[in-house]
Amino acid sequence: MIELPTFVDLHTHTRYPDNSNFPSQDIERAALNGGYSEILAMANSEIPIDSVENLKLAREIDQNLNIKVHRVASLTENLEGKKLINFSEFINEGIRIFSDDGKSLVDDQLAHIAFKTIAELDGAVFQHCEKNCHTNPGDIAPPNFSNELITIEEEEETEILERDLTLVEKYKTRYHAQHLSSKKSVELIKKAKDKGLPVTAEVTPHHLMSNNEKIHTSDGEYKMYPPIRAEDDRQALIMGLKTGVIDIIATDHAPHPQETKTLSFKNSARGVVGLESAFAVLYSSNIFTLEELIAFMSTKPKEILHELGYDISENSYCNWLEGEDIFVTRSIYKNSLFENSKVKIQKDITHV
Ligand SMILES: [Zn+2]
Numbered sequence: 001m002i003e004l005p006t007f008v009d010l011h012t013h014t015r016y017p018d019n020s021n022f023p024s025q026d027i028e029r030a031a032l033n034g035g036y037s038e039i040l041a042m043a044n045s046e047i048p049i050d051s052v053e054n055l056k057l058a059r060e061i062d063q064n065l066n067i068k069v070h071r072v073a074s075l076t077e078n079l080e081g082k083k084l085i086n087f088s089e090f091i092n093e094g095i096r097i098f099s100d101d102g103k104s105l106v107d108d109q110l111a112h113i114a115f116k117t118i119a120e121l122d123g124a125v126f127q128h129c130e131k132n133c134h135t136n137p138g139d140i141a142p143p144n145f146s147n148e149l150i151t152i153e154e155e156e157e158t159e160i161l162e163r164d165l166t167l168v169e170k171y172k173t174r175y176h177a178q179h180l181s182s183k184k185s186v187e188l189i190k191k192a193k194d195k196g197l198p199v200t201a202e203v204t205p206h207h208l209m210s211n212n213e214k215i216h217t218s219d220g221e222y223k224m225y226p227p228i229r230a231e232d233d234r235q236a237l238i239m240g241l242k243t244g245v246i247d248i249i250a251t252d253h254a255p256h257p258q259e260t261k262t263l264s265f266k267n268s269a270r271g272v273v274g275l276e277s278a279f280a281v282l283y284s285s286n287i288f289t290l291e292e293l294i295a296f297m298s299t300k301p302k303e304i305l306h307e308l309g310y311d312i313s314e315n316s317y318c319n320w321l322e323g324e325d326i327f328v329t330r331s332i333y334k335n336s337l338f339e340n341s342k343v344k345i346q347k348d349i350t351h352v
Contacts, residue, residue, distance in 0.1 A: 003318070004298075004319075005317055006298065007298050008302050009038070009039045009251050009275060010248060012040060012253045013253060013254045014045055015027070015046060016047075017046070019046060025065070026331045027065070028065040029330065034275040036067065037068060038070065041062075042099065042101045044079055048079055050078060072097045081100065081103060081105060087123060091121050094311075098123060106131060111164070115164075118174075126178055127178060129164070130225060130226070133225075140215070140265070146265075154229070156226075157182055157185055158188060161189075164177075165188060165197065168199060172198060177200075179203065180246060181228070201248075205251060206224070207229075209281060218265065220262060222337070224252075242288075248296050248297070250301070254271025257333065258334070272336060273329065273334070274336070276347075279297065283344070283345050284342070327339065
């Protein structure tokens with residue numbers, strides 16, 4: 001048995017607050033089963049966090065969970081990319097991170113105003129980079145042999161990222177690039193960091209563990225944004241972490257009911273769950289040392305939240321059991337890419 005510090009996920013989709021009774025305890029269970037004690041909830045819940053009223057609804061539920069839920073507000077109303085929300089209202093509520101994650105802030109004019117205003121308020125923009133998200137969202141990374149599926153070229157991500165980094169340089173906005181998927185994105189973040197810009201970045205376990213040689217377009221489980229790209233990209237993401245260009249590993253935990261993931265690839269919902277499997281599969285892959293994983297999943301995510309004024313809990317620890325095993329999701333939503341994978345460590349859930 002080994003005792004490890006608990007993890008902090010900077011990219012979770014809680015789904016609640018909602019009108020369809022999504023079980024908030026399922027997020028709590030997934031987090032605790034994966035060794036996480038704190039999560040950063042994205043604003044694209046069924047009831048979006050684009051008003052203080054909705055933030056309060058979310059916080060009422062958060063308070064009843066045995067994990068700490070930190071909150072993000074959206075950049076635009078209903079994450080539609082058309083009208084900016086009232087940022088300062090959220091700053092007064094202790095919210096300093098703004099993101100339309102699930103979608104990008106694409107409109108150049110709005111982006112200028114948002115980056116400038118948020119910099120003045122000492123907040124941060126967390127960006128999901130996807131140029132065509134509002135007009136023509138794609139399905140799969142190249143090579144795409146299907147007539148039906150839309151290719152998601154690397155530029156979908158890098159054009160928004162490049163534009164954003166220009167705004168960061170201009171306004172000195174604190175910026176975090178979410179779920180990077182490509183080699184070119186890693187290079188862009190490196191250049192920005194070399195210039196001393198206030199930038200951090202994240203990558204998901206699935207982008208570190210898989211490449212598109214393994215993608216089956218018959219399996220909606222692999223439908224996600226950003227898509228899993230080539231082996232070259234995967235290697236660049238790994239090196240990005242090891243060299244400090246990418247700061248953290250975040251799960252992009254996105255629960256979906258089974259019936260929305262077993263449709264055709266084209267019609268399947270985007271996203272996979274990740275909280276429960278993240279550490280077990282990464283540790284078992286031997287890509288990173290234990291010290292590296294603790295830094296990417298616990299120490300550095302805490303530093304980012306702390307720097308932005310979020311209230312972090314005292315260090316806490318939990319137990320992991322070593323030994324050959326098969327990973328199985330125990331929470332309700334099982335849209336995991338790692339179901340039934342061989343692992344060499346499992347969370348001790350006796351006390352969860
Ligand atoms: Zn996203």
